[in-house]
Amino acid sequence: MNNIYSTIGRGPGFTSIWDLKGKVLVIAEKPKAARKIAEALSQRYFVRNINDVTYFEIRDGPRQIIVASSVGHLYGLTTQEEGYPVYTYQWVPLYVVEKKKAHSYNYLEALRKLCTTSNYFVNACDYDIEGSVIGYLIIKFNGDPGRAYRAKFSSLTLSELREAFRRLTQLDYEMIEAGLCRHELDWLWGINVSRAIMRTVESFSKKKIILSAGRVQTPTLKYVSDIEKERNLFIPIPVYSVVPTIVKDGVKITLELINSPIRTKKDAYALAERIRREGFLTVESYVEHTTSVAPPPPFNLGDLQEEAARIYGYSPSKTQSIAEQLYLDALISYPRTNSQKLPSGLDFKSLLTKISQISNYSALVSDLLKETKGYLKPVEGDKEDPAHPAIYPTGVRPVKLSSEQWAVYDLIVRRFLAAFAGNAIIYRSTAKFALPGENIVFQATGQGIEDLGWYKYYPFHKPSVKVLPRFRNGERVEVVEVSVKTAYTRPPQRISKIGMLRWMESVEIGTEATRATIIEKLFERKYLVNTSRGVAVTDLGLGIVETLEIFFPELVKVELTRHFEKLMNDIKKGVVKREQVITEARNTLDMLIKKFNEKKETVGQILSSRLGIYTPPNKCAICNREEFSNGLCTYHYKANEQINKVYEEWKEREGVSFKEYLERIKKLKSTGKWVIEVIEHFYGGK
DNA sequence: GCAAGGTC
Numbered sequence: 189m190n191n192i193y194s195t196i197g198r199g200p201g202f203t204s205i206w207d208l209k210g211k212v213l214v215i216a217e218k219p220k221a222a223r224k225i226a227e228a229l230s231q232r233y234f235v236r237n238i239n240d241v242t243y244f245e246i247r248d249g250p251r252q253i254i255v256a257s258s259v260g261h262l263y264g265l266t267t268q269e270e271g272y273p274v275y276t277y278q279w280v281p282l283y284v285v286e287k288k289k290a291h292s293y294n295y296l297e298a299l300r301k302l303c304t305t306s307n308y309f310v311n312a313c314d315y316d317i318e319g320s321v322i323g324y325l326i327i328k329f330n331g332d333p334g335r336a337y338r339a340k341f342s343s344l345t346l347s348e349l350r351e352a353f354r355r356l357t358q359l360d361y362e363m364i365e366a367g368l369c370r371h372e373l374d375w376l377w378g379i380n381v382s383r384a385i386m387r388t389v390e391s392f393s394k395k396k397i398i399l400s401a402g403r404v405q406t407p408t409l410k411y412v413s414d415i416e417k418e419r420n421l422f423i424p425i426p427v428y429s430v431v432p433t434i435v436k437d438g439v440k441i442t443l444e445l446i447n448s449p450i451r452t453k454k455d456a457y458a459l460a461e462r463i464r465r466e467g468f469l470t471v472e473s474y475v476e477h478t479t480s481v482a483p484p485p486p487f488n489l490g491d492l493q494e495e496a497a498r499i500y501g502y503s504p505s506k507t508q509s510i511a512e513q514l515y516l517d518a519l520i521s522y523p524r525t526n527s528q529k530l531p532s533g534l535d536f537k538s539l540l541t542k543i544s545q546i547s548n549y550s551a552l553v554s555d556l557l558k559e560t561k562g563y564l565k566p567v568e569g570d571k572e573d574p575a576h577p578a579i580y581p582t583g584v585r586p587v588k589l590s591s592e593q594w595a596v597y598d599l600i601v602r603r604f605l606a607a608f609a610g611n612a613i614i615y616r617s618t619a620k621f622a623l624p625g626e627n628i629v630f631q632a633t634g635q636g637i638e639d640l641g642w643y644k645y646y647p648f649h650k651p652s653v654k655v656l657p658r659f660r661n662g663e664r665v666e667v668v669e670v671s672v673k674t675a676y677t678r679p680p681q682r683i684s685k686i687g688m689l690r691w692m693e694s695v696e697i698g699t700e701a702t703r704a705t706i707i708e709k710l711f712e713r714k715y716l717v718n719t720s721r722g723v724a725v726t727d728l729g730l731g732i733v734e735t736l737e738i739f740f741p742e743l744v745k746v747e748l749t750r751h752f753e754k755l756m757n758d759i760k761k762g763v764v765k766r767e768q769v770i771t772e773a774r775n776t777l778d779m780l781i782k783k784f785n786e787k788k789e790t791v792g793q794i795l796s797s798r799l800g801i802y803t804p805p806n807k808c809a810i811c812n813r814e815e816f817s818n819g820l821c822t823y824h825y826k827a828n829e830q831i832n833k834v835y836e837e838w839k840e841r842e843g844v845s846f847k848e849y850l851e852r853i854k855k856l857k858s859t860g861k862w863v864i865e866v867i868e869h870f871y872g873g874k
Numbered sequence: 875g876c877a878a879g880g881t882c
Contacts, residue, residue, distance in 0.1 A: 218881060260880030272876095291882050318880055371879075378877025386876070402877045516882075524881085702878060709877095
């Protein structure tokens with residue numbers, strides 16, 4: 189019997205799986221992908237079990253195809269050596285090196301047994317460098333790379349999978365080498381620098397404290413640390429505004445001064461007085477317009493994490509683990525994706541029909557089908573992902589979800605529905621007012637919803653309604669009140685975990701699968717702590733950044749990732765060999781570690797003092813940090829400079845004495861911590 | 875024990 193899929197689409201340089209004789213073992217990256225592959229290869233496959241692990245068997249005459257799966261990486265790098273620098277490492281099964289990896293034992297054992305009886309091997313993991321490494325290491329340690337092939341597909345649709353298995357290539361050694369190299373580089377930098385800083389603390393203070401540094405975590409820490417320092421050194425500056433209240437049709441409206449020319453308090457009061465004397469303003473323009481707001485694209489993981497944070501206050505890692513659970517329950521598609529596009533082959537009509545069976549959504553889906561008249565074309569975003577589409581509901585009916593699982597599931601369903609809905613029409617009006625004879629403009633705005641559009645399905649962005657009466661150009665409006673408002677410039681806000689994740693995305697470090705975990709790791713190390721207003725950096729976190737900036741500046745910068753990427757590309761192109769790259773990295777590290785070791789004592793002292801386990805003899809008069817200059821640490825020294833510098837602004841704007849200035853800024857909420865500490869220390873009074 | 879990467 190000839191398989192119905194076996195005869196079409198072969199080409200030169202390619203091998204069809206159907207031409208391989210004997211037993212062929214196909215290795216997928218994850219269980220769900222294995223099932224899809226089995227479905228694509230045959231309409232009749234047997235479901236089998238080994239070591240509690242499911243795999244699939246296809247029999248077709250003399251052919252036997254086994255489709256089994258990995259669960260991500262089954263091997264990891266490790267070393268037997270202690271201390272640093274360390275440059276020798278081996279690949280070993282993950283369950284050996286990492287605790288809590290027992291499940292990976294079962295999968296590896298199953299693959300090992302299947303490998304021993306197979307004649308050919310196909311690496312059918314995701315088509316990226318990690319997938320190339322995952323499949324390669326399994327075949328290398330349990331099978332035979334000389335009898336192995338690579339299947340290349342970028343989506344799990346049946347037609348693409350069938351095509352991929354008719355066009356197998358040799359193992360993709362360029363990708364494998366690039367992937368192995370990425371692992372080794374991250375390991376070399378991460379393990380060596382982590383050990384270096386841990387060991388200095390240990391030899392200085394005899395305390396074993398876990399510290400770490402890495403290509404992704406350290407630049408992220410540096411980013412938050414910059415915000416922390418700016419906030420702690422911040423001194424607000426007063427800015428003034430004049431706020432007239434007018435009356436129109438019996439309604440009081442307060443106006444906003446735009447393009448304020450006011451610099452000093454005196455100016456502000458003079459302008460207020462001038463308006464009071466005038467008693468009215470003239471309408472300079474009145475404009476009404478509508479804008480059309482398109483639905484947001486379907487969710488990728490970052491967008492989902494952002495919305496769950498904004499609407500429910502969930503941390504990115506919480507949202508991610510909820511989404512993973514929903515995926516394992518088959519309620520949603522694969523969540524670790526960057527794509528904002530739905531799969532083109534998806535039957536939207538039948539999926540919506542399935543969703544309409546879920547009582548919460550019956551009415552919404554019925555409205556959507558009416559509104560679209562069955563024309564179902566979703567909006568999509570620009571972001572793409574080579575391996576997965578955007579997150580969408582599968583139509584499987586949820587049972588027994590917790591309230592938090594429901595919340596995330598609901599966001600995903602509604603965002604999916606909204607993608608098919610029409611634009612929302614928002615109505616806005618703006619009135620501008622002038623003071624006769626002056627180049628000064630005040631403004632009032634109104635806003636309303638003319639057509640709900642997609643907000644009906646995804647109401648979490650719905651704009652608020654603000655009524656503004658109609659004005660005529662040239663109309664004189666009576667001013668009933670004028671006040672002078674003093675506001676203060678604001679420091680950068682404390683960042684949130686989702687803000688950190690968004691930043692990591694924007695500079696392209698980490699991946700969908702790892703960003704949330706790496707953020708949590710910074711908290712675990714006590715480099716960061718949560719406050720009610722967002723993430724704060726601890727003294728230890730600041731100290732780690734300072735130290736690494738001096739001794740391992742590469743590791744603090746986002747550019748190290750760009751550099752690695754370039755090296756990976758060169759390896760893929762065959763311009764450079766993995767061994768060369770590793771030798772170079774080793775030489776760089778060797779040199780940096782030598783310089784670091786010369787200052788081991790100092791670094792150990794600095795980090796120990798930041799850990800609060802040591803008080804330096806020349807310490808800052810205010811805190812426990814080492815002295816930098818004039819009896820102060822760098823931070824309090826800078827705060828003192830800042831106090832003197834910003835006083836010039838205050839003197840001009842408020843006309844206050846230095847003493848008054850200090851009293852005023854001490855009371856302001858956004859004045860930085862280090863500034864307050866300096867004021868209390870030098871200028872007295874708690 | 876230390877990284878970042880996959881997935882359960």
